Amino acid sequence: MSGDTITIPTASDFHIHLRQDAMMRMIVPRIAEGGVSLVYVMPNLKPPITRTEQALTYKAQLEKLAPNVTFLMTLYLSPELTPEEVRRAKQAGIPSTKSDGKLRSLDSHHLACSGVKSYPRGVTTNSDSGIESYEVYYPVFKTMEEEGLVLNLHGEIPSDDEKDICVMNAEERFLPHLAQLHANFPNLKIVLEHATSKAAVDMVKSLGDTVACTITIHHLQLIVDDWAGQAHHFCKPVAKYPHDRQALREVVAEGHPRFFLGTDSAPHPRTTKETAHAHAGVFTTPLVLPYLATILESFGALDRLQGFACEFGKRFYGVMERDRGKTEIVRLARESWVVPERYHFHIEGESEAGTGVETESVVPFWAERKIAWKIVEGV
């Protein structure tokens, strides 16, 4: 890394939403554009991915659209996911990411599912099938611990007026559950996803080496003021106070190895954002490394880009990408340019007026704003 160029390995995004159908076909080829070669794919499709076969079918669709990207798949925690289902995956010969402390090489083509994602019911997009209580899943977690699957937590408690729980404290109120799960399953790898609060950073730091935390790009930049009336900055969990953002920045600047990139990039059609009831999600996939370099530099942590975006996540998960015969790198140059206004895609469908093609678009984070870094040699 010199003052005006950065050369790092391709990045890993340990939390991404790739959607389905036309949206998926637009999004997936853009993963590489952002400098990313490995993604950890969320299962909140319609219907949610609750069985290994579904995950493998989805994975095949994704690989067809981006053959050079490594897709790590997850299952949606629900009553359909039994200890038997977890073991079946194992008996099928799927390599695990068991926490034996060793970094092991896994060929992603042989990996079915790396983890299980838990959503509290109703807190975010397509979370209607989410869980209401963890204890009923303890047999599943025990099997996951034995088999080496990672538990990915959307760490929010549903809002509750009586208990003074709302979107601003839903994450903090969740943290005792994280601590309890870790105490009960100390060898289960747990990732608190998309942390937004100082309380979450402090909690994860206080727990053992089997507990990690993803941080998004946008939560390193936004506070509550930024989503007040700004639909494209509205996501769940919502961005919080300045001191919360500061805590996220500090743990990245510190280079803490259990805090790594998971963008939670969550594209929605523009018409479902710029409306009376906006969908929750920020879209960052096409510009992951340019955004991150710009933001990390703004708070003096550009030297942490490689660890945060390329190394810590893979080390925690114990995964490596399959050998492509060479070490792949991304080169960024300091070059001021403007984030695209929209990314278009085409929905083919039938309506009352007949068969037709509708053009939709997704507005990216920081649309039409200047950004300081550009990828000049990519994936």
Next chain:
Amino acid sequence: MSGDTITIPTASDFHIHLRQDAMMRMIVPRIAEGGVSLVYVMPNLKPPITRTEQALTYKAQLEKLAPNVTFLMTLYLSPELTPEEVRRAKQAGIPSTKSDGKLRSLDSHHLACSGVKSYPRGVTTNSDSGIESYEVYYPVFKTMEEEGLVLNLHGEIPSDDEKDICVMNAEERFLPHLAQLHANFPNLKIVLEHATSKAAVDMVKSLGDTVACTITIHHLQLIVDDWAGQAHHFCKPVAKYPHDRQALREVVAEGHPRFFLGTDSAPHPRTTKETAHAHAGVFTTPLVLPYLATILESFGALDRLQGFACEFGKRFYGVMERDRGKTEIVRLARESWVVPERYHFHIEGESEAGTGVETESVVPFWAERKIAWKIVEGV
């Protein structure tokens, strides 16, 4: 008041935005529809109303549109407002609302301006001319105290990352300024406008009888979750935690005479709400009493409707409406009906394509939702 009908005097709205031009012509005739006969009009026009003549011109426009409504006018606190300007208003023979403890009858036609509105710079719609420090205005406040003008405070500190100030705590952080102003000007009537927090309720209760507080309809109903991604619920100050809403409800249920209705109804064209950067404001003017009756009943405070909406504000300001020869009343009946989807208005203007008429609309609070009370005999 029986179980299914309510008969009360017409209401007073001690905080309203009536806008200009086409929007004004749509809004003003709807004041009476909401069961309201007296309104306290905010001065944040373009340009803001900083001189008495401007206020009188604006008032004449409003009275032409709604001859039966009493309009109490305000000036915008800015460097243009000098002690001389305050005294000039007095020397012109304008009756004051001096806090001599007596309720006096004022003919609104003789009243130029009843108060002065202070906006911190940049915190809400058309507040670019807002103040940055109160101390430079102490000579103005002293004259207002002497002359009997009311100081209306938008009680928020501008956001500041370094000081951890954001939209969620901007009001609470403002409260020491309120206490200081009251200590320095104990006889100056001060209204903390549109309170949203338990901290504000506690502070106003703790201060003397010259300090009061307006509460909006929507802040009795909304919390932060409700404006997360919902543009029509986005306003400044933003709605806060459940415990804050509870404090507002409790002080209304208690019938505290220094807490009264100021709707802060702030209409914006739909196209400036359902967009990437929504304007701040909730529109409640056409349905003030139906909304209030429905909401107060939901937390068991329907018996406080008359005091909160019709009496306490006028008593604090020391104003009465001009004698119309009879006591005007509003009768509401328990009748489930649906809030209109939109209120349309027509903008005549010239564009590149020529002269034309554009139809715009404003989406009211609770659009298309059921409401429990209806005005059956009105203003």
